[in-house]
Amino acid sequence: MREGQLDLVFSALADPTRRGMLEQLADGETNVGTLAEPHDMSQPAVSKHLRVLERAGLIQRTRSGREHRIRIDPRPIDAASTWIGRYARFWKQQFDAVDAYLEAHAKKTGKNPGKRPKR
C-alpha cells in the first residue's frame, strides 16, 4: 500500500459518520439510501462521505439499475490494521517495560533510562 493511501484510510476512519457507515456495511452490502437513513444529514452529504470512503478504497460500488450497491473492501483496512497493530504491540511492550523499570527502580531518581533497542 502506498504511503499516501494510508493517509486516506486513516482520515476516512477519523469521521464518526463514516465509521458508522462501515459498521452498517459490516451487516452486508446495501444501497445508498439505506446507508443514509441513520445519519441526520442531507443526501449530498452522504454522497460525499461515500466518495471519501471510495477514494480510500474502503468500499466498492456497483451500479444496479438506478441503485448503487455499496460493499466493503477489506484490503485497505487490513493494511492499516497491520500498520497500526505493529506499533500497538511494540508500544505496549515498551510501555510495560517502562512500567516495570519504574516500579523496580522507584527509589533511584531522575536518571534517563536511555534509549531502548531498535527494531
Added chain:
Amino acid sequence: MREGQLDLVFSALADPTRRGMLEQLADGETNVGTLAEPHDMSQPAVSKHLRVLERAGLIQRTRSGREHRIRIDPRPIDAASTWIGRYARFWKQQFDAVDAYLEAHAKKTGKNPGKRPKR
C-alpha cells in the same frame, strides 16, 4: 475510550509526518529538537504536530529543564487497534466468503470470476 477520542486518534494518524514521529518515538523517548530533525519544516510546524498527537493522547510530555521529553502513550492506539482490528477480521471473513462463493460458482459454470485479484 470516548467516541470523539477515536476521531482524534485516527486523524492524528492520518498525517505522514506524525506517523513518522511516532515511529521515531518507538526507538525511545526524546526531545522536540531531535524529533524535528528528520522532517523538513519549521520548528513551529513541528510544535503543532506534537500538540495534535498530545490532544489525541498518543504522546506524553514532561518538561525537563528547557527540554521537553516526549514519549509514546500506547493506550489510545491500542484502543484504536482494537476497534479497527475487530472490523478487519470481520471483513476479511466476509471477503474470503465471497471469494469462496465466486470460485465455487466459477467451477460450476466453468467461467472465470476474474473480478477479484488474489492477495
Added chain:
DNA sequence: ACCATATATAACCCTTTGGTTATGCGTGAG
C-alpha cells in the same frame, strides 16, 4: 547580567473538509 538554546504562541495564508441548497441525469413505473 547577558546571550544562546529549546520550545511555545500569535498572526496570517491557503487548501481541505463537511455541511448546505439547487440542479442534473439515468432508470423504473404507470
Added chain:
DNA sequence: CTCACGCATAACCAAAGGGTTATATATGGT
C-alpha cells in the same frame, strides 16, 4: 411519454488543517 425515484454534481459557506514568519517565555551557560 411522463413522472417519480435514486443518486451525483455544482456552487457556496464556515471551520479546521498544515504551513509560514515573527515573537515570547523559560532555562542554561559564561
